[in-house]
Amino acid sequence: MLAAGGAFAAGVLNGKPPQAPPAVAATPTPTPTPEARPAPIPLPVADRIRTCSVAELAADPRLANMQAQVMNASTGAVLFDRGGDTASRTASVLKVLTSAAALSVLGPDYRATTRVVAGAEPGSVVLVGGGDVTLSRTPSGTETVYPGAAHLDDLADQVEQAWEANPDNPPMTKLILDASYFGGDEWHPTWAPAERELGYMSPITALQVDGARDDPSSNTSYRSADPIGQAGEAFADALGGGLTIERGTAPADAALLGQVSSPSVADLIDKALIVSDNSVAEMLARLVAIQSGSGNTFDAIQAGVVAGLMPYGIDTTGITVIDGSGLSDSNAVAPAYLTRLFVKINAREGNLGLVFDSLPIAGGPRGSLSYSDRFTGDSAVADGSVFAKTGWIDTGYTLAGIVHAEDGTPLTFAMYALGDVSDDAKQALDAFAAGIYRCGDNLSNS
Template sequence: MVNFRKYISGVAVLAAGFVLAQSTVSTVLYSPGYENQNNSLNLPSPITSIVEKTVLSAKELVDINVNTMMTDPVLKNATWGFVVYDPKTKKVISSYNENTPLVPASTTKLLTTETAMSMLGENYRWNTQLEYSGSVDENGILNGNLYIVGSGDPSLGTNKAGAWAYRDIISDFKEGLSREGIKKVNGDIIIQTALFKGNISKLPENVVWLENNNYYLPAGTTHEINPANEKLIVKKSANFSNEKKFFYVSPYNNQMVYADKYEGDGILTTKLPDAPAYLANTFRTTLVKGGIPVTGKVIPKMTDANPESRKLVSTYKSPTLGDIIFYTNQHSDNGLAEALLKTVGFQSLGDQTTESGRKVVTEHLKSEGFDMMGLNYIDGSGLSRSNNVTPIAQAKFLTSLMNEKYYKTYLNSLPVGGQSGTLKRMFNGLGNGQIFAKTGTLNRVKTLAGYMKTNTGKTLVFSLLVNNYSGSVDMVKKRMEKILEPALDL
């Protein structure tokens, strides 16, 4: 917690003068034109700032700004927590409500992506293979089946993180058949993957399915629709609740989730389409149009009690996990984060479900000494409002990663203030290029956690989680910058 007593007495008269003249630490009375004033944050004049900096230390300025925000009209009724932590001394420099469990939004991805990198390695790749059974006769007729064997590649066909488009994968597969001398397929194209089996389960608790057109279904299918369009039309049902008007549907089970508020336009988007099915169907169509007849159908087969002997034709490798995590954190990609959660679950427990992934992540965090008090880890992306974490736990977790061999890759995956990803429009002045952090945004939730490079050459760790604020998200961003900027001089 902020401790003012140890220095307030020494600067009381000076501070009082600043309060009366500039209102830097007094309650700011809210008015309709509050945000439109030339000095919306009620900042002191440049001359006063210079005088303050010569009298007050950087830490004192951080503490005063935190104290100011307690009475700010945007934050005074919010629940929020803040901590700046020194990874070398292992001590808190400044804090407020650092032990309060708060909704972390997309800063949850910090835990998910680190677990994946720790367990799988930054060079891990997903393979999607084309194989065939049976034999090829002298006329180039394959009397057998083609197999597309997936491994849960979340980037398949998306162009994300350097992933190939579907047409490029299909072209490579077609060339593989040409090398084998196959001119006709007298059989089926069988999809063998367990990618979506885990989605036939209870939906995660309290998930924000769509909000401000920015949040997505963590599981979905597009059937014969191109997954690149990522759209699922929601059709009305006769089973509406009389009390709730808005609903969200998972296409993998008959479960409706009701909500009090809906801000969408009737079209929900999904970041986990049925990619293997689309790949297989498009591959079949391309072969037929290209003069390679396929007599059979596309058939999904999750398990195979009596597998056929098969020959490998071609293998498509995904981008590295490091590349996937870079894309995930820069763009705050919810679908990739949920896929990473399922992947670690599958690698450890042989089961690609959210439940298995959640268990693996929490066990990993325990083994790494994560402070589990106040942690509630529900999903991989931070879409659930039932996620909770404390600012101090986030800060100590980020500190613990600094000695890991993958720390540089992990750090580089985070958006940079004023320069990249979801932080490109924050810290365009002070802090530009010095803040490396994951952002999080839900309705009335704005969060930021990561690292800062100070003007004195230090690397500090911070967490700033704001729940139930008033005003707009841009107003909160300004307050977050106001709190963090003095810390750059620590």
């Protein structure tokens, strides 16, 4: 200490300012970091509690083994489901898929054409079927079950005029029938033979008249076992008779002598759906298969129809299409596929508005839901609000379509009653449809 004092004194004496001792830097106090707080977990949005139940209607024993699905067409919410994802036989509801595929592949304006060309032998002509089951042997101007159908007498007039216009032609002596546009079996092995005898289905050939009916004016009429021969005899008569009739094929690049065309696909769909015409549905399915490149037999229908459904953007996995009419109990489509397709039909996407316009309507004015045994009693509350395709085969009754519900909600539905069912299953299906009409968006799945 004495030394330090001496040094300080010496500095003063020497004229130097005194030096302060070096400052000691203060250590900053760290600011505490607040602990991270966990983000709040969002509360789940509560499902709407729907209180209108159709469980009792769905449990009706008349429905046997029941499958069903109901969807809100505006939101896509499935409101009711009982086995909706299981692919099962559809009966004539399958015609909705056939129609949608036809609109996609063929287009609404497509027409099937029946032609007559010159044969390879002098004096011969060839009648070439183009798949038109609506072609009629009745006189032109006659109304058959197929509005707008072409008539053989018109075709015969064209042929006679073309034949006479060429002075080198000898007398016409032979008619050759070419039905090769459709191949394979004419009758599917899963179809009951009684369907033809009872008047519900014709053999499927590329050349036939009036759907092979005995009575062209009756939807249900005994069908010929030989549609090609029936058509050939009718055309030979229209040409004046006396012709030898044979089966064969037209020569390549043969001179065209005349042609007539079927009603449009749009008109054919109306016939297939509104009164469930099986022969027209098979005609459409076969033309779809041919146009899509899958073939011209029953075996080609699966690939053709499924390809025609693909543009609608709905998963087709599990769909089995054996025929175009739904008559086979080997067809399989899940109700869930139909509810989604009907959402697009209700929205009239693309050309699907044509399907909507051809659906039978509960209470009329036309079609299979206008019959006296449909939507009767309490079910009549839904008259005018259910637009749906009916179906019936020995092993099931079906109903699928659109309901414009009492609360304004558009619903789509598909319901199958399968197994040991009888005719009164139709009334149980109607009661279910009327029930979802009353419930609307308040329909409960329980």
